[in-house]
Amino acid sequence: MENLLEIRSINKTFQSNKALDDVSFSIPANAIFGLLGPNGAGKTTLIRIITKIFAQDSGEILFEGTPIQKVENLSISYMPEERGLYKKMKVGEQLIYLAQLKGIPLKEARTSIRYWMEKFDIVHWYNKKLDELSKGMHQKVQFISTIVSKPKLLILDEPFSGLDPINANLLKQEILELNKNGTTIIFSTHRMGDVDELCDNIALINHGKIILNGSVSSIKEQFKENIFKVAVDNPSSAKDKLPEQLVKVEDDSFYYQLKEEQKPGELLKSLLSSGIEVHAFSEIIPTINEIFITQVEKSNHL
Amino acid sequence: MNKIWIILQREYLTRITKNSFIITTLLVPILMGLAMFIMIKVSTSASEHLKILVMDESGYIKDKVVRMNKGEHLVFINESEDISIEKVKQTFAEKGFDGLLFIPTLDIEHPNGIKYYSNGAPGLVTQSHIEDELDKILKESYFILKGIDPKYIESLHTPVKIQMEDISGIGKSTEAASIFGYISGLLIYVYLLFFGSMVMRGVAEEKTSRIIEVVISSVKPFQLMMGKILGIGMVGLTQFIAWIILGTGITSAIGYLYPSETTAMNQANMAGNVASNPANPSSLEVISSLTGGFSEVDIMRILLSFVFFFIFGYIFYAAQFAAIGAAVTDEGDTQSLSFPVTIPIIISIFLMATTLSQPNSSLAIWSSMIPFSAPIVMMARIPFGISWGQQIASMIIMVISSLTMVWIAGRIYRIGILIQGKKVKLTELLKWTFQRY
Structure with a gap:
């Protein structure tokens, strides 16, 4: 997939405050890209550099392969969080x-x-x-004011805040339709549920640095802990089985973590062979929300 | 350029279609007309018909009482019966008199104790008329007493009037020049303060309501600022032109409806002036010199200079107000932040006052060159006929400094409008001028 926007080692300092520190990532054409990060991480500054409101101290941004400073009518539209x-x-x-x-x-x-x-x-x-x-x-x-110009890149900062579920859904449908018709979307939000639902790629930024970047599926793959949820018929009879792999018990569900090299099928097989009636068997994939929290906290402690 | 034009249009159209704009534009000339109308009514009622009874115990007035009459408006009649003043005081009203003038026995060198009794005080014009007439009669009697021919009194009243002749051949009448200078200086002053702060409020409003964040990605901050400054400047010009047209319309309508009263009012005013100070150069002369004292060339020069200083003075100050508006984080700050901008404007008005009395003093010359005071002070000097060299120098300074000010304001503006929350100090504004963004 070709990249619509390439951000290359952007640095930006306000007085003594380093707002962006060597930020690089790219946004594939026709993606719905989540730009995530806690408050004050540098998202708005980055967006303002992309929309040419601010100039970066160093680094460059390419829009369809051309530095944005050289693009005459930049086909970017931005809906800021503050209405x-x-x-x-x-x-x-x-x-x-x-x-x-x-x-x-x-x-x-x-x-x-x-x-x-x-x-x-x-x-x-x-x-x-x-x-x-x-x-x-x-x-x-x-x-409407943001999309009338039919931009190639649409930047939306918290587009659903303050909307009731019906209207939020209406807007979501419109965003998806725009995306289907070829608009690339940068989506900056704190509502991780929306990110899970809409975004195919994300970048997570904290203290001006990119701490995570990639497709949502690969990131989830990267952070999953090989935990499987098993729903059983008779919890009391299952309790003592495979104790070394049991992480936690919740009602009639058991959570098992796979050992290195162990395949999910092997776990299931050993469960079945010990006579447990398995009703459901599924892998626990971390949500973006969980990844966000753990990664931001981790980077804060560095 | 095109975007500045779009912004200018919006700023202009939203303001001139506002009710408050329409109301003030209409109301000011109407109130002026109303004031004029009231003055006409007051002045005509002042020339009511009064019959005044005169009781003279001194003997100086009695024989000359007829001379005090003023047409049919004021009629003086001697008390024929020989009764005490106390009695007359109680009865003059019943006899159909409006007032009683009592002249006691007096020392002609110090004529004290003259009294006028009436129900309700007479108008100022009436009072000064009585005083003047008594003064004349008493002086005459005094001259006769000393053996001087009273006709010399008349020759004493020859007014001394010095004709000011400026050999540069530009300004001819000091009075007219002062009036022109004062009016144009004052107009620029009002315009700068009023529309300058309108620019400031407009910028602050766009910032605090966060519109700026939406607009700023499609327009350059400089375009936004210029569009606003020019748009509001046009609003001011529109109002100004509307007032001139409406004002002339209303005054001439009143003049047409009350032709005699209007002239009577003018005459009454003049009569008042002349009466209060007989040595005063006649007001008529001042009025005629206002229009006659200037050639057409002079008037063209004054008008064109006015337009020039009006526009560039506005740009110079509006830019500063825009920069202040951009630095404001909540409406409450405007007052304290705009203080340093308004101070020079107010000082200019004081400088103008000294300039009018000494248009060629070094203070006047310097303050008409410094861009902060030039628009007001220079406009006060031009009617006096200053050299073209000085005027052109001042105009060049004005153009350069207003463009510089726009540049500086643009630098402050582009940073200020995106800063939210924290209070901004004035010194920071200056720092922004040279800051990258």
Whole structure:
């Protein structure tokens, strides 16, 4: 897979505070990429460098193989975590203004805004002032303003915060559809469930350094501990079997950890041969949330 | 460039369609017209018809009482009966008089004790009329007493008026120049403060409501700042032009509706001036010199210079206000942070006052060259006819320094707008100017 964005040894220092320390990773074209990290890790600074708001001290960023400084109309759109819209302006006028600032001609902006407002079923808001709408509604308006320019790269910072589950789901569907139609998405969030659900690649950043980077599946593979969950019929009879491999017991489920070189089939076989009625047998894959917590804590203690 | 234009349009259109803008734009000329209307009403009611009873115990006035009449407005009549003042005081109103003028026996060199009794005080014009007339009559009597022909009194009143002639041939009338200078200096002052702080509030609002974070990835900070400064500048110009058009419209409408009263009011004002100080150069002359004292060339020069200093003075200060607005982290800070910007503007107004009395003093010259005070002070000097060399020097300084200020403000702005939360000190602003980002 070709890379849409390549970030190469970016460094950025604010006064004495090193915000980004030799950050490198790449984002494959058409990926949904999770940019993760605790608060103050340097995510926003990195995004601001990608969107050319800040200039890096050293290093370079390539967009489709060209350094971003040399790209005239960078096809990147960014929805910051802090929502900001003109409260006294009408929704329609506001969207047109923001689209024009992105360099979209007026006519094109109008049709595109119509299209998206119809899609979100909010055409009737066109002449409403923003402060007549709820916070969740602002989010939809903001989302439209971010995507009207049909960017190749869409950067979303906490896009679901403040949305009810129905609207969050609606937005999720739109993001997936955009991605299906070729938009690459950088997704910065603290909601790890969403990352598990949506992202195919992630980078985890802490104190300005990348501590994890790769595809979600390979990262999970890397951090799994070979623990298998076995659901049994008669817990009391199973209790004493394979005690050296038993990690914990939970209701009628037993957790066994495989030894080095041991295959899952061997574990199952030995369980069955000792007469245990196995109802379910599955590997415990760590969630991104667990990986996030353990890895960030580990890097904090370094 | 194109993006600056889009931003300028939004800043301009959202502001001029605001109700508050429309209301102030309409209300100010209307209130001015209303004030004028009230003045007309007041001045016409001041020239009401008064019948005044005169009781003279000194003997100086009695025979000349008719001379004090002022057409039909003020009529003076002697008390014919020989009764005490106490009695007259109680009865003059019943006899149909509006006032009672009592002149006791007096020492002509120190005429004290003259009294006027009435229900409700008379107007100032009436009072000064009575005083002037009594003064004249008493002086006459005094001259006769000393054996001097009273006609010399008239010759004593020849007003001394020095015609100021500037050999550079530019400024001709000091009074007119002062008035022009004062008005243009004051207008620039008000404009700088009002619209400058509007720029500041606009920037601070965009920052605190986080719009900036959305917009900043598609526009350069400099474009955003310039669009705002120029857009608000246009709002100010629009309001200014609207006031001139509406103001002229309303005044001429009042002049058309009340032609006699308007002229009567002017005359009353002038009469008041002349009466209070007979040696004063006639107000009429001042008025005529206002329009007549300047050639068309002078007026063109003043107007064009005004537009120039108006625009560049605004840019110079609006840039500073924008930088301050960008540094604000919550609305409360604006006051203390904008202080250093407003101080020079206020000092300029004091400098202007000295400039008007001494337009060619070295203080005036220097302060019309320093960009912080130049827009106000230079505009106060130009009507006096200063040399073109000085004016052009000041204009060049103004252009260079306002562009420099825009550059500096742009540097501060681009860093300031993205800083949230922590309070910013002024010294930090200066550091940002040379900081990379």
